[in-house]
Amino acid sequence: MAQAELPRQIPLDPLGEQEQGPNWREYFGFSTDHKVIGIQYLVTSFVFYLIGGVLAELVRTELATPEVDFVSRETYNALFTIHATIMIFLWIIPTLTGGFGNYLVPLMIGARDMAFPRLNAIAFWIIPPSGVLLLCSFFIGPASAGWTSYPPLSLMVNKGGEAIWIAGVILLGTSSIMAGLNFIVTILKMRIPSMPLMKMPLFCWAMMATSALQLVATPVLTGAMVLLGFDLLVGTAFFNPTGGGDPIVYQHMFWFYSHPAVYIMILPAFGMISEILPTHARKPIFGYQAIAYSSIAISFLGLIVWAHHMFTSGTPDWLRMFFMIATMIIAVPTGIKVFSWVATVWGGKLRLCSAMLFGMAFVSMFVIGGLSGVMVASVPFDIHVHDTYFIVAHLHYVLFGGSVFGIYAGLYHWFPKMTGRFLNEGWGKVHFVLTFVGFNMTFLPMHVLGLQGMNRRIAEYDPQYAGINMFCTIGSYILAVSTIPFLFNAIWSWSQGEKAGDNPWNSLTLEWMTTSPPPVENFEEDPVLVSGPYDYGHTYYQDLEDKAIAQS
Amino acid sequence: MKVPSTITTLLVGVSIALLSVWIGQHHGLMPVAASEESTQIDELFSAMLAIAAGLFFLVQGALLYSLIAFRKKPGDETDAEPIEGNVPLEILWTAVPTVLMMWLAVYSFDVYKSVDGGNAIGADHMAHVHHASHTVASADAPSPKLAAMSGMAIAAPLPTNAPAVGQPSGTELAQFSMPEMEQGTDKEDNPLVVNVNGLQYAWIFNYPDTGVVAGELHLPLGKPVYLNINAADVIHAFWVPEFRLKQDAVPGIETHMSFVPSKVGNYPLICAELCGAYHGGMRTRVIVQTPEDYQAWVKSNQVAAADTATRTANLIAQAQDAAMHSQIHALGLTADASSLEHLHHQAMSFAQTSELAQSL
Structure with a gap:
């Protein structure tokens, strides 16, 4: 807490500095400014996203034909293992919690920084070396037992790469725990006095739910990794059946984290969508309390559904039934969110900018992932589709159609705040259309493949699936191309884009009540709430607006 | 002439429902069904697909309609009407999915029981069960054979042992009712x-x-x-x-x-x-x-x-x-x-x- 109060004594920078934002050199150093760290996270993880994307394209290229003709079988297994590890631990989690969480949470609650700025910086600086370490494993043969790394296979193939993988996951998990702790303390202790919990922006609610999961679940994964590392390097037999170990225990420990990890990867995106839709629909969020509480409910329920990943592992009946019912119940709070978003948009005055298009597409795509999620919760059906392309389709609808669409929506929405300039709208729409088409071409047909009998994690497959696979591969190339307009748009707009002003979207949350980009300590004087976060269309708000117009 | 909105809503609702049911029955997504268990699983899938299709059309339809009907008019910078929520509507969309999920859980449980009753798919960590089934394997003694079969007769959905469905799964011989086995016809039904x-x-x-x-x-x-x-x-x-x-x-x-x-x-x-x-x-x-x-x-x-x-x-x-x-x-x-x-x-x-x- 001492750290949090200290900054007030330091004088603010002169006005000239604020227009520029922080010096560019700061982005390459050990800054403790949450905004600098947020952007460090965003840029670093986007680089890893591009690398993970290249790996995905290599996988899809191999799968364009039924034969093994592009990479070797061993390499293929390494490609999808590292692809998943990068996308989860180095792209979605760091971008959503580290990137957007860091940048937005203190601004949204009127704080000057995070509760523990140095811890925050350390959490970020763990990430680049871990990522580089993981990529270096390509020189010695990387982990190739899948991102789930089930023993005994993970103890038998590419031991050096597996050891690096375990080290990387432990480091990234540690970073995630640090970030989670920091967010909880920040949100609970550093809100401006005029902001009770029930007037907090929904993104902060989502971040609180996410951080709780990071704190409770990640240590269990770390424990599993330490034990797996012992089995691998020292020859213990915690999970190795040749020495009397139980490989199923590993699966329980792994999924105890890795199912909540799905919610770590989607809850912050839920929160961002709850900010973006009302702003661009010019309408209050529909059912604020229900959305806030449903985040907490999802977070709690997310902790007790992990064994639905293990319905075919030889789990006892009662366990299967318990986890089936718990999993299905999660559909209720998730459904509340989806219906509330639709009702928010309904009857609004929609500003169809790129942020809004990605935001609405998020709802549309996530619904597909959610519906297939309910299906696979049903044990008898899951026994058929488990470990097939149906699951590959389902998880990408949640993590790409959900999380990544949410990330893009957030980038278009908050880019003006971060840089003071708009992203180009024309190229933004090109990016949106290419992403939407490419994504659906790649992943929608995979549902059919899985139902028909194509299992996952294979380099070669039955020729009867050749047509659909070729179609998916073409879709994945479109998806790859879709990042190019975004990349150039972001680089160009950062310095040359149209100037945005402080509050280009006429938004009501606190981050828009300061300059763009905000000064070093966010607000020149402590902000005071004049309205709720989503009071669009209310007369008192209109009056304020009229006054502002009259003044100008 | 203007059609009242209630009638439009009703028509849209009915057509979504009909289309969903049709999709549930004509999807043709599953491969050939070659086991007796597969028909029940296919029925479960078709039911889930029909419900999913209904929800899919509802949400996507509302989003698409909003995209077209509620887009901002050029030059209109005012906000929309502030609707903060609607308690009856929120109760409805909490209660309906809850009931649906309860129903789906019970239905899935039923299918699971009849496909899989009594650990048929699963692991036995109890060593004596292993031995029992191995004994069946080598010696041709009748009693261990029955032991190995507990749960299996349930799994095989023969009409004669239909009453066994839903009974607590029995790994123990005692729980397996002998008469039913006899009823279940002759040796040919031994697995x-x-x-x-x-x-x-x-x-x-x-x-x-x-x-x-x-x-x-x-x-x-x-x-x-x-x-x-x-x-x-x-x-x-x-x-x-x-x-x-x-x-x-x-x-x-x-x-x-x-x-x-x-x-x-x-x-x-x-x-x-x-x-x-x-x-x-x-x-x-x-x-x-x-x-x-x-x-x-x-x-x-x-x-x-x-x-x-x-x-x-x-x-x-x-x-x-x-x-x-x-x-x-x-x-x-x-x-x-x-x-x-x-x-x-x-x-x-x-x-x-x-x-x-x-x-x-």
């Missing part, structure tokens, strides 16, 4: 026990009652099958898409599966759990035959096996060779000792059973 062994990268099928060992799974039509599934090295998964059933083969733990093949044909048998570099190539066939064809196949294999002891030895050597090769492919040799031991064990039982066959 065919097959020991399945997964190893990098092949499946080996051991028929304890006839002594046949094969690389493809031959099954007689309409006869309940009970599989004891083991893995020699890493985790594999036994999956036949046409049966809609999947069970992991876990080293150190015996798992089980039971079903009734209901359609003659050749179906792919796929390893569904990543097991190493050649995982994609670890596939073989299930051949469901008429009982006569099946008997002929058993005969020819038994004769072949009994004919030359040397050939048997060769076969074992070949199997070991193949396993060694795949081990080498996998580059890691940690599990070698155990898998070789396992193979040795298998070879022993192979030899024993062929001796048995000879003495017959």
Whole structure:
């Protein structure tokens, strides 16, 4: 807490500095400014996203034909293992919690920084070396037992790469725990006095739910990794059946984290969508309390559904039934969110900018992932589709159609705040259309493949699936191309884009009540709430607006 | 003339419902159904798909309609009407999914019970059960056979033992009602026990009652099958898409599966759990035959096996060779000792059973 109060004594920078934002050199150093760290996270993880994307394209290229003709079988297994590890631990989690969480949470609650700025910086600086370490494993043969790394296979193939993988996951998990702790303390202790919990922006609610999961679940994964590392390097037999170990225990420990990890990867995106839709629909969020509480409910329920990943592992009946019912119940709070978003948009005055298009597409795509999620919760059906392309389709609808669409929506929405300039709208729409088409071409047909009998994690497959696979591969190339307009748009707009002003979207949350980009300590004087976060269309708000117009 | 909005809503609702039901019945997404269990699973899937389709059209339709009807008019910078929520509506969209999920959970539970009642798909960590089923395998004593069958008769959805569905699953003999078994007709309904062994990268099928060992799974039509599934090295998964059933083969733990093949044909048998570099190539066939064809196949294999002891030895050597090769492919040799031991064990039982066959 001492750290949090200290900054007030330091004088603010002169006005000239604020227009520029922080010096560019700061982005390459050990800054403790949450905004600098947020952007460090965003840029670093986007680089890893591009690398993970290249790996995905290599996988899809191999799968364009039924034969093994592009990479070797061993390499293929390494490609999808590292692809998943990068996308989860180095792209979605760091971008959503580290990137957007860091940048937005203190601004949204009127704080000057995070509760523990140095811890925050350390959490970020763990990430680049871990990522580089993981990529270096390509020189010695990387982990190739899948991102789930089930023993005994993970103890038998590419031991050096597996050891690096375990080290990387432990480091990234540690970073995630640090970030989670920091967010909880920040949100609970550093809100401006005029902001009770029930007037907090929904993104902060989502971040609180996410951080709780990071704190409770990640240590269990770390424990599993330490034990797996012992089995691998020292020859213990915690999970190795040749020495009397139980490989199923590993699966329980792994999924105890890795199912909540799905919610770590989607809850912050839920929160961002709850900010973006009302702003661009010019309408209050529909059912604020229900959305806030449903985040907490999802977070709690997310902790007790992990064994639905293990319905075919030889789990006892009662366990299967318990986890089936718990999993299905999660559909209720998730459904509340989806219906509330639709009702928010309904009857609004929609500003169809790129942020809004990605935001609405998020709802549309996530619904597909959610519906297939309910299906696979049903044990008898899951026994058929488990470990097939149906699951590959389902998880990408949640993590790409959900999380990544949410990330893009957030980038278009908050880019003006971060840089003071708009992203180009024309190229933004090109990016949106290419992403939407490419994504659906790649992943929608995979549902059919899985139902028909194509299992996952294979380099070669039955020729009867050749047509659909070729179609998916073409879709994945479109998806790859879709990042190019975004990349150039972001680089160009950062310095040359149209100037945005402080509050280009006429938004009501606190981050828009300061300059763009905000000064070093966010607000020149402590902000005071004049309205709720989503009071669009209310007369008192209109009056304020009229006054502002009259003044100008 | 303006159509009242309630009528429009009603018409849209009815057409979404009809379309969803139609999709649920005409999707054609599942492969051929070749086990008695698969029809129930397909019905469950179709029901879920119909509901999912309804929700899909509802949400996507509302989003698309908003995209067109509620877009901002050029030059209009005012906000929309502030609607903060609607309590009855929110209660409705909390209650309806809750009821739907309850219904789906009960329905799934029912299907699970009848497909899978009493641990048919699953693992027995209790050692004595293993022994029981192994005993059935070698000796032909009637009582252990019953022990092995507990739960299986439930799995086979024969009309006569329908009352057994929903009864608490019984792994104990006591809970299994004998009269029902008798009712369930004669010896023909006793399940065919097959020991399945997964190893990098092949499946080996051991028929304890006839002594046949094969690389493809031959099954007689309409006869309940009970599989004891083991893995020699890493985790594999036994999956036949046409049966809609999947069970992991876990080293150190015996798992089980039971079903009734209901359609003659050749179906792919796929390893569904990543097991190493050649995982994609670890596939073989299930051949469901008429009982006569099946008997002929058993005969020819038994004769072949009994004919030359040397050939048997060769076969074992070949199997070991193949396993060694795949081990080498996998580059890691940690599990070698155990898998070789396992193979040795298998070879022993192979030899024993062929001796048995000879003495017959």
